[in-house]
Amino acid sequence: MTADSHDSSSQTSPESQTPADERRPVCIVGLGLIGGSLMQALAAAGRDVYGYNRSTTTVDAALGAGYDASTDLVSTLRRAADDDALIVLATPVTTIDPLLSAVAQTAPDCLLTDVISVKQAVAEKVSRLHPHARYVGGHPMAGTSRSGWTACNPTLFGDAMWMVTTEDHTDPADWTTVARLALEVSAVVVPAAPDAHDRAVAAISHVPHLLAADTAAVGAGESNLALRLAAGSFRDGTRVAATEPALQRAMIEANDVAVLNALSEAIDRLTQARDELRDSGSVAALIDDGHRARMAYEEMAARGREPIVGVTVGAHGWASEMRRQAHEGRVWLG
């Protein structure tokens, strides 16, 4: 498609949305590492932002730091409904069922997004528990091995990739609002379909977490001598194994189908390497493949952000063209 192929009746002009988006309050449900950092980043950007967390400790800490937070879910969602806030679900996927039901009941007309690391499982829950939702999924690729409010950092999303669900039926105005949220906290937007997203994060996040756990378990199983000798390869290769187990399990287990495929490939490659080492004394195939792959990653990182071009949000075919360019590694910069 080209910029002039759009259907102007369905097009959302980015310019015309800016004031409304900037005035629209944001209601964050869950103030852990991602939700809390988002609250801090949006507040720093001057946005009206408030949030809910079930933990009094977290809410007290947020209030003490000058943020607007509450332990009362229903009143928080009622406020969101009253001021037409953008609601951001920011809790583990295992906990969202009652939250979605509460949003459906109390703030059914609000635009809804999330920051959860799987997209098909969340979309399925949304369509079951809040079938008339205005929902555009999201997933910022940012984090640390620490969790909770105390780990929050308003710069967490700087230069991070923020996947925004981009399907043929996605509403262009709602998409733009969610994409702008990401841009506002200095992230860049990667448009993707939910299934493509889930396969991608299985390969570059969920299986890496499992392999980090594996690296750690094998290394620590040897002796304290081994742990004492551990240097860079062990330290870096096991860093994310320090992430709280419940958070790792929630994201991996919610993406089970894609993880099973990618993990089976990881096991097959290791098994071939073991057999090659045993039979011919060589690990050439795996080491060479891994080296090429890391070089491809470093080259892409060195090239920097290549923008998605020639797409007007809402024009005919905009979503599929966004996804096509994203598969080439391009990002939406607004």
Place this chain on the structure above:
Amino acid sequence: MTADSHDSSSQTSPESQTPADERRPVCIVGLGLIGGSLMQALAAAGRDVYGYNRSTTTVDAALGAGYDASTDLVSTLRRAADDDALIVLATPVTTIDPLLSAVAQTAPDCLLTDVISVKQAVAEKVSRLHPHARYVGGHPMAGTSRSGWTACNPTLFGDAMWMVTTEDHTDPADWTTVARLALEVSAVVVPAAPDAHDRAVAAISHVPHLLAADTAAVGAGESNLALRLAAGSFRDGTRVAATEPALQRAMIEANDVAVLNALSEAIDRLTQARDELRDSGSVAALIDDGHRARMAYEEMAARGREPIVGVTVGAHGWASEMRRQAHEGRVWLG
């Protein structure tokens, strides 16, 4: 053993060795990342140090930076024989056969050590090609994913663990000379038997390199969308896959027996995780084991260096007591 159980006739007093050690020149064979960094670190410490490399480019770079280097192996070894230098083998294990033969022929009486990442394979080569060698093996746990003279750094060994082969028949004076070399460049000494060392590095270095390659290959195999979404878990988990493949292969393949055992354990754990995920939707066992292991590593790192105590080098049973304390995670600080 205790400090007063030593046999004073065989004991080497650390104090009495200091002047001789500090005057003894060091001859480094191989000026790659480890050998070149060692040359720079020793020169910075005021030690008389010179070296050989087969590459004119490397030697010219070293000479240009004011170091004493040559492409002439025989004359370099003749010089080492003349001034009773400590010879340090610092080339990949795959290349040392002709170097060991040259040392045996030209500088047979020099004390010999090495910085190679496997110890049983090197010891076997030494006993075959230089059977009367005064040899004490070494292995500094330091490196980067870059290689060659241009990556060298005189602070590479700061706080690094430097394994020094410590067997019942190891000569105490020679052991002390090699251990002091490590201390002189700000490393700390981890005494170990060759087989225990090889099992340990298989678990905390060689298998982590294979799992890093696996992580990279699976991630890059998905799409550029996946590589673009790649964040911390992929970046850190694949860092060492950038190491030159020939260097990775040399260290892993030379430690094949220990690697086969540790790699089989790694595969078994992943296979169990996959089956558990498929059959019950859970990855609890692997994630929990990995988290515990990483916590144990972080706790050991946080405790800092716990010194080996109550051992006098050369006293009866000194080597086995060193190894016993090293297996508890203790280090020799001199």
